[in-house]
Amino acid sequence: MKRKVIASILGMLLLFPTLAFAEDATAAQLQAAINSVWVMVAAILVIFMQAGFALLESGSTRMKNAGHVAGKTILTFGICAVAFWAVGFGFAFGDGNSFIGTTGFFVDGTIEQAEAAFSSLGFSDINISIKFMFQLAFAGVSLAIAFGGFAERGKLSIYFIFSILFTVVIYPIVAHWVWGGGWLSKIGMQDFAGSTVVHLQGATAALVATLLLKPRIGKYNKDRTPNLIPGHNQVLSVLGVVILWIGWFGFNPGSTLSAMGDGFFGYVALTTNLAAAAGGVAALIISWMYLGKADIPSMLNGVLAALVAITAACAYVEPWAAVVIGAVSGVITFFTAQWFERGGVDDPVFAFSVHGIAGVWGTLSTGIFATEKLAAQNGVGKAGLLYGGGFEQLGVQALGVFGAFVFVFIISFVILGILKYTIGLRVTEEEEIVGLDLSEHGSYGYPEQMKKLAGEGGESARTTTV
Template identity: 50%
Template sequence: MPHPRLGRAVIAGVLVSLLLPAAALAQDGPSIGDLADQLNVTWVIVAAVLVMFMQAGFALLEIGFSRGKNVGAVVAKILMNFSIASIVYWAVGFAIAFGGGAKLAGDSGFFFSFGHTINAGSFVEGQITGSTAAFFFFQFVFCAVSLAIVWGTTLERIKLIAYPIYAVVFAAVIYPLVSHWIWGGGWLASVGNGMQDFAGSTIVHLTGATGALAALLLLGPRKGKYAPNGKPRAIPGHNMPLFGLGVLILWLGWFGFNPGSTLGTADNRFAEIVVVTNLAAAAGVIGAGATIYLLQKKLDVGMVGNGAIAALVAITAPSGYVEFWAAPIIGLVAGIIVVFAVLAIDKRIDDPVGALSAHGVAGIWGTLACGLFTSTRLAKYNGIGDPGLFYSGSFKQLGVQAVGVAAAFTLVFVLSMITFGSIKALFGLRVSEDEEDAGLDISEHGMYGYPEQFIPTPELEGYGALSSRPYAPAAPAPTSQEVPA
């Protein structure tokens, strides 16, 4: 039997061996500051992943608003544009957006890599802690969201070639310039005490919608959209459940979009912005639902969904600047506005998903709302701009916001018109009538998204309607109903 003293010695030795590494870790481990930086980086990456997941929301929303013969084309478009933008923003876009504090554009950080220096005066140099790579990825997914907004308006008739060309120009030049002017130390950051756009009502959403407007003016409406007398006809989407799921995914993604723009967890501000974002979105649904019901005596699904999106777009700019009480007001107004904007725009321009209204008009409203609702506390906390009219009694910040909207719209519209005009002249922007009748799935990609609905199945010959369906169906006859969204 072992001696008792030997047993105590073994136990003491084990305890010493366990305590020594812990003491060394306490002495040589990361500092509180390092741990804070790591926590901030973790939050920024989590938020960026939520924003990336919004691509799935855009895909489902657009698929839901498309006819069955065009659903596969949406998948190809989403994957292609996200991938092209990934490479181009890394190589060029990030440098122009954040590579120095010049007034018009950044000039350093091209082909961004670990350890790269960025010229003095940049937003990155002065305010980003932890990993610049995390900030880069966060900014890229914002660019990808803005690009995705462009294409929903062009459903069912645009040529595939337009995607890669415009994606390169957009990710390299158009989006980065607007981003630099407001977020990267550019000239709009020094108008007054600075333009307020916390998470991108103008930078992301108005930019995407403005590019879409340029495309639509050159592209024209879908075949059969307008009657000979000019009255719009409904071309209903094929799947409202998918549309609804897309809206909910976008709503979820916005909790990365707005709160993630804190770029850290200090003072738990990101949690307050979660609440602000959700209050606005809920009010947008109520505002749009009530408005369309009063107008048409029906609770239109498309309008209700667009009410949520419009409110989320509107609260994006003021989300870091307004108190809780202002969020439902901003969202409610956005929900009301989007209904009237969709109905008005549809009379002249064929926008199948209502993006010009939900991202463009609502983006303008949200940006201007900073000039009304920004609180004294949060203007001081962020160090950008001045309190809004309802706190200061001054129109100063509202004027700054209006200048920013006008400048961003003008830049994006001109550059987008030049780009799409060049594509139209060199390659053509629109598919042929036969290709449009057949659907972009088969004419542009060689396979239907729902092949069993369109391609005859030999083993079912003689067993029902499937055996007699044509390979390339004609477009369904449009009705005289108004388009809901």
């Protein structure tokens, strides 16, 4: 009997490490599952931002172009998804050198490929397929911003070509520099969710397109003073911004790639929301003071500019600093939009002011407001100027902004310049007057309204600026 008891005890002792290991393995699997679900939800939120862009941009442009502006969102995201899967993701996050990734093309979702090709993403326990979906959503946002500069006058055929080249040749290079183990990553650039990687890149490409396409017909008088060409539906624009605001809770908090621990993604959501609120209020107030009227489009741009700015800083700054960053973004964007328009830059949706200037400010702001504790917690860079870090981190941030802007501007200019002098970037004058809905797609986004206008004005209605 004693022998049986002793044997049972020894068996339990031998089995205990196995049971403990199984318990640990189950806990690790549960953690990975929770993180995976969270990041997948975040990816869906960011992809849903495409709906926000469609509503914002179509509402901010004229009725005769509304269907085209909204519809190209689907086209460009579809092209981006295939190109990023085939090549772009590997260039951005694949193992390689300080300039570009050289592995991980044609993502297959296997553990073997993830371990062999994507060491820069090895810190997270979620599946590589979910990591791809999350990063694809970011690339799609950057591309959507870029096409804001083409609004109301760009050829549909250019969307096919530039979508592929931006997703393969432009976006992933800078993404690799900052997030994929590239040279900016090695010197400690802080860009948590992409003020530079996503927003400045897209905005810079939009600026190049705007400059090469030239202003829309009727935008400027002979003395170069600008005319107001209002969007056709502010309600759509407001709804678009609300969707983008909600989507940003996937954009920034999702970039933690984790729902475990102390719930740091909630802190990122807090700073993100505070900045957006401050930006919208500040922009409305400054427009009221400057224009004498509380301008709704300015308020919307203030919200978006603040969200763009806090995207880099959300994980590095305290809540009070997020309010300051957001409020400054709203004011800066209002004045830079006015300045660019008076300077002859016809940017229909103010892509460069909202995503470019605010992206620069947001990236630089971490070099001012980043705390030592949060920088250490995230393991990137150092404290900012106000927290005893001196000018070192601010210098790193400035170098990153400068490098990204120059690279994207030059490559975009070369690509779009070649296209301009070969197949052309812009629709004909007649097509632009008629509207891209009809000239590019054969039907209007608002067929009943446009037919009514044509019936009332006859052929002359075809030359209206509706």
